[in-house]
Amino acid sequence: VSGARRALVVGGGIGGLAAALGLQRRGWDVRVLERRTAGAVAAQPGSGISVWPNGARALAALGVREQVLAGAALAGRGGVRTPSGRWVARTDIGGAVRDRFGLPLLITTRERLAAGLAGALGAGRVEYGVTVDAVDAEAPAALAGGLAREADLVVIADGARSRLRGAVLPAVPELRYAGYTSWRFIAPRPAGPAEPAETWGRGGQRFAILPLDEERVYCYATAACAAGGHAADERQELRRRFSAWHPPIPELLGALAPGTVIRTDITCLAGVPAAWHRHQAALLGDAAHAMTPDLGQGGCQALEDAATLAALLPAGLTRDGVRRALAEYSGHRADRAAAVARRSARAGRLYQSPAWLRALAARASGAVPARAVARALAPVVDWEPPPDTAPPPGA
Ligand SMILES: Cc1cc2nc3c(=O)[nH]c(=O)nc-3n(C[C@H](O)[C@H](O)[C@H](O)COP(=O)(O)OP(=O)(O)OC[C@H]3O[C@@H](n4cnc5c(N)ncnc54)[C@H](O)[C@@H]3O)c2cc1C
Numbered sequence: 001v002s003g004a005r006r007a008l009v010v011g012g013g014i015g016g017l018a019a020a021l022g023l024q025r026r027g028w029d030v031r032v033l034e035r036r037t038a039g040a041v042a043a044q045p046g047s048g049i050s051v052w053p054n055g056a057r058a059l060a061a062l063g064v065r066e067q068v069l070a071g072a073a074l075a076g077r078g079g080v081r082t083p084s085g086r087w088v089a090r091t092d093i094g095g096a097v098r099d100r101f102g103l104p105l106l107i108t109t110r111e112r113l114a115a116g117l118a119g120a121l122g123a124g125r126v127e128y129g130v131t132v133d134a135v136d137a138e139a140p141a142a143l144a145g146g147l148a149r150e151a152d153l154v155v156i157a158d159g160a161r162s163r164l165r166g167a168v169l170p171a172v173p174e175l176r177y178a179g180y181t182s183w184r185f186i187a188p189r190p191a192g193p194a195e196p197a198e199t200w201g202r203g204g205q206r207f208a209i210l211p212l213d214e215e216r217v218y219c220y221a222t223a224a225c226a227a228g229g230h231a232a233d234e235r236q237e238l239r240r241r242f243s244a245w246h247p248p249i250p251e252l253l254g255a256l257a258p259g260t261v262i263r264t265d266i267t268c269l270a271g272v273p274a275a276w277h278r279h280q281a282a283l284l285g286d287a288a289h290a291m292t293p294d295l296g297q298g299g300c301q302a303l304e305d306a307a308t309l310a311a312l313l314p315a316g317l318t319r320d321g322v323r324r325a326l327a328e329y330s331g332h333r334a335d336r337a338a339a340v341a342r343r344s345a346r347a348g349r350l351y352q353s354p355a356w357l358r359a360l361a362a363r364a365s366g367a368v369p370a371r372a373v374a375r376a377l378a379p380v381v382d383w384e385p386p387p388d389t390a391p392p393p394g395a
Contacts, residue, residue: 005152005315008033008142010132010164012041014049014110015285015302016157017117020125022062022310026388028153029315030125033144035158038128041114045260046186048210048218049110050075053103054383055300058307061385068116072108073212078196079368080360085199085246087365093196096370101381107196107210107218109186113299132158135167137281153322154281155309157302160267160290168278177227178266178292178345180204180352183238184220185261186212190248199245200360204352207242207249219252224352227265234261268292268345272338277326280319284309288333291341294348295380301337307385308332314388332386340380 005028009020012034020030034041051059051069059065075097079090097105118126134143140154156164165172194217198208204224212218223241231237235256243250269290276283285302312325312332350356 005029005317006031006150007153007155008140008149008151009155009157010135010142011157011159011285011287012036012114012118012126012128013157013159013285013302014113014117014299015287015306016155017114017121017126018058018062018303018306019155019157019284019309021064021117021121022306023153023155023313023315024121024125025063026310026313027315028313030121031149031151032121032126033130033132033142033149034126034128035131036128041128044111045262047110047184047262048107048186048212048220049113049299050210050296051106051108051113052296052300052377052381053097053101053105054297054381055303056103056106057383058300058303058385061307062120062303062310064116064120067120068113069106069108070116071112071213072106073210075105075107075196075210079198081197081199081246082361083199083201083245087197088360088363089366089368091368091373092370093373096374097377097381100371100374100378107212109212109218132164135164135281137167137279140280152280152319153313153326155284156281156287157284158287160269160286162283162287165283165287168276168281168283169273173270173273175267175290176270178268178348180222180224180348181227181229181263181265182220182222182293183234183261183263184218185256186216186218187252187256187260189213189215189217190251192248194248199249200351200357201245202354202357205241206351207245209248209252217252222266222352229265230263233258234263266292266348268341272334272341274330274334274338275327276330276334277323280322280326282309282326282329289337289341291337291344292348293344294351295340295344297340297344297380301340304336304383304385305333311386311388336383343380 007028009032075094077092
């Protein structure tokens, strides 16, 4: 877009791509600077992601809900099991979410989500293999490989381990280990019924199976352990921990191909900052609000950030207009993301606690009223993007 105002987005994860797309649709000339090479992105092992109605509404506001979520699996009836396979809670969470919030709970792959966003953005908008070393919020500019790239707006979406937060925040909160690690993988769907389920064992061990389509399931597992651990072969570590659990977990683990398991220590920011902007730069996604994944909301919150930013920042804004709009963006997002992060951390502490496990194990297998689940989810899932803000005269 010649003559359009330029926005640089640092980081081409879900948050960065969604922000770039939203800004482009408001008339900005956008570039995404992504550290990974295109080859590394393509070679990344697959994993799944749940998209709740709030994330889907953000995608709708960005104009890509249908195309990005095409082919995603509908979460249906599922529940919680013990390692022996006994169901201790069952509920139709998918139906409850759809009935209460008007949109379903979807499970898709990260690759599909990222590729959908990148595809909508168009060719040549993402520069791969570019590491940003510093951001000057006032200029504003991003420094990469000794070169200052100037813009009218810089969005910092460089993830939970952000090295650029300090460009915006006077005090950078610590990224804390939450006390448990995680494994994720996509595997061939085992024979027989595959109801979505999380199985809970000792030592913070959880194993979840979520069908993706007729051929594949997405699985994640957790365990409480020291930070920074890695096994030479994470498949062996998973087999050691979970092979005695109920079918089809041993079969799934037995058939795993090499190089398919992603291991990630679970971290979260010690506190979500109250303001995410400085001059003409702003934080977005995990860089602003890294949270534990216990509510499946980190990516959905990044999508909310992106839709909000786009709604508040038409490309016609002057320098002062951008600064005011970024302050408004912070105002819209900081409290909301902080509240979701707190709930997520609380859920994580509960799920990892032996007392909770005992309470679950004591339950007779029982239906959990879907309406009650939906009610509990409402503060997190019930979200609407702000309406597009027309540039005020003279802004
Ligand atoms: C086990 C697990 C399960 C999860 N499940 C869900 C779920 O079901 N639903 C959900 O909504 N969320 C989920 N999440 C959270 C979700 O994955 C994250 O919140 C989301 O990916 C954050 O996106 P982002 O774009 O902010 O950051 P990232 O995806 O981390 O992207 C940051 C990007 O910036 C790049 N980068 C970093 N530094 C630089 C630099 N200096 N210069 C240039 N580029 C740089 C990185 O290479 C990366 O591509 C889960 C997380 C985990 C760990």
